[in-house]
Amino acid sequence: MIIFRYLLKEVAKTQLAVFFVLMTIFISQKFVRVLGDASEGSIPGQLVMTFIALKIPDLAGFILPLSLFLGVLLAYGRIYADSEMTVLHACGVSEWYVVRVTLVLAVVTAILTGIFTLYLAPIASEYEYKVKEDLAADSGLSALVSGRFQQTGNQDAVVFIHDKDRETNSFNKVFVAQLPKGDNIDASIINSSLVYAKTGKVFENEQGSQQLVLDNGIRYHRDIKTKEFQSVAFDKYYIQIKDQQVEHQHRKLSALPSIELYNNVPPELESAYRATIQWRIAFPLTCIILIFIAVPLSVVNPRQGKFAKMLPALMLFLGYLLLLTSMRSAIEKNAIPSIIGLWPVHISAIFIGAMLLMKERSSGRIIKAKLPKFKRKSTKRAMAKELSQSKES
Structure with missing residues (x-):
């Protein structure tokens, strides 16, 4: 239990630090854009913080899996670099036990991510569209800036x-x-x-x-x-x-509730609806799948340092995200059947994680150890055959 709490504490602490740093960076970028729109008179100054707050659920749903992935790499990388994990392995703590401990935090993160992507993000997007419609139909006096000409709503x-x-x-x-x-x-x-x-x-x-x-x-x-x-x-x-009340424009799929996306699917937009709902589900699944990749990639030599495998790990995460984006676009264009969805990308990621875990476990090392012996035997036979041929000649 002590080891369980220690590993969980280290990863959670690092994950929270990474999450707040990334959220600060992304929110700062959004703040600059919204502030630019406010300075141009597109939106009222008093609604700047409202538009920033409405972007938080969407950003949190994307950053939570990334923060967990980086948190595992940084936390376990430090433990390996300080030779603490070597001592734990000598005491009987296996690689699979570390994965199971980390999966507990991954499940909690997946639940929080699902709340953001499946529930809060559509609500925020719907409210943002409503505010933009009110501003577009308004006379412009609510967003009027002193010393500037503006045209009325009609x-x-x-x-x-x-x-x-x-x-x-x-x-x-x-x-x-x-x-x-x-x-x-x-x-x-x-x-x-x-x-x-x-x-x-x-x-x-x-x-x-x-x-x-x-x-x-x-x-x-x-x-x-x-x-x-x-x-x-x-x-x-x-x-x-x-002259008249606001006429609500057609909402984008990002503003539709998840239940409506799943149940009320029009035949002509089936591909787009299926792609959107699978995209929202993909982020909670990513939190769990990435653990099988992050834990084996966090294994580093103490001489290499804790950042030794950070670059290949980030490349894998970026490739995973780009594949999900490409598959979603292909589903929306009917290039791939919606019944297949994003599952091939998830299955491929699980397969890569399983291969990495097998490489570090004892069974994987045994298989790996047998391969060089087979090669050495075949090499000796080839040399003996060459020597016999040279003697006969």
Whole structure:
């Protein structure tokens, strides 16, 4: 039990450290992208952290298997480099026992990964689509940046504000250009209605339409017949900026719940649905399968150091991931039957892990030891045959 807790503690500690480091790196990259969109006015500044949080489930589902794989390599690599594993093997701790201990942590990690990929990631993706749709159908005033021109949701006006009060959601020094409708020659910007007001506010009714109410301003308009400009002072001025409620766009498969992907499969999209659900299941399976590869690859010579096999291990992980991605794309394009799915890649990975484990176990060493003897015997027979031929000649 002491050895069990020790090995489990070392791997879990290293896995958590790797997980937080990788999550910090990937979240920082997402933060830079979202912050760039916010600076361009594509999304409101107050929703930056919301978009970052919605990316966490998808990232965690991908990073958890990688962190477990690297955690096993680093933890056991250090134990081998410090000759601790040699002492444990001398005390009767076999390679298979180390695999079984690590599988306990792998099962826990697989359950957490499944929660992220099968449940939380689709919910986050669905909510992200909903927020993006609301922003796209909105007038743009919720994401309005001071000192920038923006077009309203119904494309009928351009709004510019000097200052915005976030507490009351009101605007100061508002400029609105109501664009003319039509494609004729007179439908130019000079025929638009220009409005300036000291303050303004947005009101939304139950049907989802929005109106911009301006207070204490002046409206400038050019008469098409007389070609003269007119100015009218007003106390209140109403401008329609959104006409109807948000119409939900077709959701991508990443936003569909896993149960719906499995049960409600339309015949024309069967391949895409099957590929998506198998992709979500692949990451929890990867946590368990990679243990059979990571444990034997963590065996290093104390003179080599704990990072001796890190490069080939990472190449195997990258190849495994690329094969899964390629198979998923082939299934979606009907190049591979959906009933076959991603299982050939998983089976190949299990086979590689079994070969690596057999190489380190006693049965594998016995088989390996017998091969050179057979070669030596055949070599001696060939030399004797050559000597006899030379004597006869």
